[in-house]
Amino acid sequence: MHLSSFVEMVESGFDDRVLLGDENSQITGTEFGFLVRLGATQIHNKYASVMYVGENHALLPVALFAAAWAGVPFVPVNYRLEDRQLRLLIDRYPNSLVLTDPLTAARLEELSPLILGEWLSALSTIDLEEVGPTEPAENDDDVAVVLFTSGTTSEPKSALLRHRHLMAYLLGSVEFGSAAESEAVLVSVPPYHVAGIANMLSNLFSGRRLVYLQSFSAQAWLETVQREAITHAMVVPTMLARVVDELDGEIVDHSTLRTLSYGGAKVSERIIRLALRAFPTTGFVNAYGLTETASTIAVLGPDDHRDALTSDDPMIQRRLSSVGQVLPMVQIEIRDDHEQVVTTGGSGLIYLRGEQVSGEYAGANLLDGDGWFCTRDQGFIDSDGYLFIEGRVDDTIIRGGENIAPAEIEEVLLAQPGVAEACVVGLPDDEWGQRIVAVVVQQDGRTVEPNILQEAVRKVLRGSKTPEEIVIRDSLPHTETGKMLRRVVQSELLAREGGAAS
Numbered sequence: 001m002h003l004s005s006f007v008e009m010v011e012s013g014f015d016d017r018v019l020l021g022d023e024n025s026q027i028t029g030t031e032f033g034f035l036v037r038l039g040a041t042q043i044h045n046k047y048a049s050v051m052y053v054g055e056n057h058a059l060l061p062v063a064l065f066a067a068a069w070a071g072v073p074f075v076p077v078n079y080r081l082e083d084r085q086l087r088l089l090i091d092r093y094p095n096s097l098v099l100t101d102p103l104t105a106a107r108l109e110e111l112s113p114l115i116l117g118e119w120l121s122a123l124s125t126i127d128l129e130e131v132g133p134t135e136p137a138e139n140d141d142d143v144a145v146v147l148f149t150s151g152t153t154s155e156p157k158s159a160l161l162r163h164r165h166l167m168a169y170l171l172g173s174v175e176f177g178s179a180a181e182s183e184a185v186l187v188s189v190p191p192y193h194v195a196g197i198a199n200m201l202s203n204l205f206s207g208r209r210l211v212y213l214q215s216f217s218a219q220a221w222l223e224t225v226q227r228e229a230i231t232h233a234m235v236v237p238t239m240l241a242r243v244v245d246e247l248d249g250e251i252v253d254h255s256t257l258r259t260l261s262y263g264g265a266k267v268s269e270r271i272i273r274l275a276l277r278a279f280p281t282t283g284f285v286n287a288y289g290l291t292e293t294a295s296t297i298a299v300l301g302p303d304d305h306r307d308a309l310t311s312d313d314p315m316i317q318r319r320l321s322s323v324g325q326v327l328p329m330v331q332i333e334i335r336d337d338h339e340q341v342v343t344t345g346g347s348g349l350i351y352l353r354g355e356q357v358s359g360e361y362a363g364a365n366l367l368d369g370d371g372w373f374c375t376r377d378q379g380f381i382d383s384d385g386y387l388f389i390e391g392r393v394d395d396t397i398i399r400g401g402e403n404i405a406p407a408e409i410e411e412v413l414l415a416q417p418g419v420a421e422a423c424v425v426g427l428p429d430d431e432w433g434q435r436i437v438a439v440v441v442q443q444d445g446r447t448v449e450p451n452i453l454q455e456a457v458r459k460v461l462r463g464s465k466t467p468e469e470i471v472i473r474d475s476l477p478h479t480e481t482g483k484m485l486r487r488v489v490q491s492e493l494l495a496r497e498g499g500a501a502s
Contacts, residue, residue, distance in 0.1 A: 047095055092158065165357070
């Protein structure tokens with residue numbers, strides 16, 4: 001199924017319902033379809049793709065679906081990249097219609113970009129019948145969206161999501177038109193992240209009004225939730241942490257906010273518990289997915305969060321650090337180093353298969369002959385079917401022949417008083433192969449002692465997993481979506497010692 005079919009469903013199902021915009025500007029389903037068609041007439045047979053380089057914008061869905069209708073990919077690019085990196089990514093897709101926002105336009109002047117809002121405003125004066133409507137593209141094997149990986153260890157790769165992947169995700173996880181007309185979602189995740197794309201598509205498919213937060217701040221997010229009577233929202237870990245810090249223990253009365261989803265990277269259990277207490281009437285959802293799987297493949301739902309917070313059962317409490325249960329339309333296997341499926345509770349590499357799983361980059365398809373995709377994440381599934389992510393296999397520390405997951409050490413450190421963030425890496429060691437080093441950020445106004453933190457890890461885990469060194473820093477590097485840049489931390493520590501990343 002092609003995304004152009006989505007447009008026709010929206011027009012017929014939500015003709016007079018407001019789907020896009022805030023209190024100042026609103027677009028109905030009929031108006032949405034009209035703008036998509038107009039945009040497609042300007043793209044079809046003129047451009048090879050549509051790129052968007054800028055902050056969040058209320059009209060982003062129009063740009064994406066106009067590209068889909070015209071049969072070309074939508075390529076959102078991280079505008080925060082420095083100029084050289086930004087230009088390298090743009091150059092990968094020549095003959096693109098480059099759309100942007102007013103602030104970013106000056107950086108792209110030589111490309112003659114168009115301001116998204118101005119482009120659509122100009123289009124709205126065109127008589128669609130006079131220019132001749134463009135017939136919708138229908139090949140669901142065409143590439144719909146291109147997303148660039150973070151590129152922390154190499155040049156970013158172009159991940160390809162075809163129409164069939166995105167529609168499989170929507171049809172398998174969202175009921176069309178299931179939202180009430182009063183429902184509204186606050187989109188604060190940027191469009192160059194798969195969560196931003198999925199958030200857009202799934203809420204539009206359900207019939208929810210999309211309100212875009214141009215750029216994130218905790219105060220603006222809280223104010224918008226209140227002002228726009230937001231019923232649903234999705235944040236990445238750094239956003240959730242900043243909202244919690246902004247509230248500083250205050251319990252908020254956002255009675256309209258029914259669901260708050262989070263995902264994109266690991267969230268500390270401390271932050272989740274503080275957030276649950278700050279929003280006592282809100283249902284929390286942890287969504288785990290990857291760019292290569294067209295977003296969510298596992299969900300920890302509101303009941304799971306409430307049970308983990310109130311139960312005396314350690315097994316149920318532990319679920320708060322899981323990503324929940326795998327969605328029915330996705331198959332999962334945990335495999336060992338010999339690619340043999342491990343038994344329940346056994347740790348190994350996570351493999352996924354399903355119609356929404358792409359596993360494809362420009363020039364490289366990573367699916368095996370049976371359609372399985374290796375996520376490079378390590379984890380296990382408990383006896384109740386809950387999936388736990390232990391970290392990237394590439395991050396595994398090998399000390400004296402023992403494989404050690406940094407995440408389990410970080411979890412202990414984050415549970416200690418005064419610790420705001422923690423990153424554990426392995427550095428070369430002549431005796432052990434690698435030694436464990438932890439970098440810790442203190443909470444504001446708090447002081448932590450490295451020797452006390454080392455003792456805490458030793459008590460919970462054991463001596464072989466205790467960091468030989470703990471470094472205190474003011475901050476840790478992250479991507480804009482909250483993913484820890486572990487390799488950057490490792491490189492900085494090695495540079496301190498005059499070494500090089502392994």
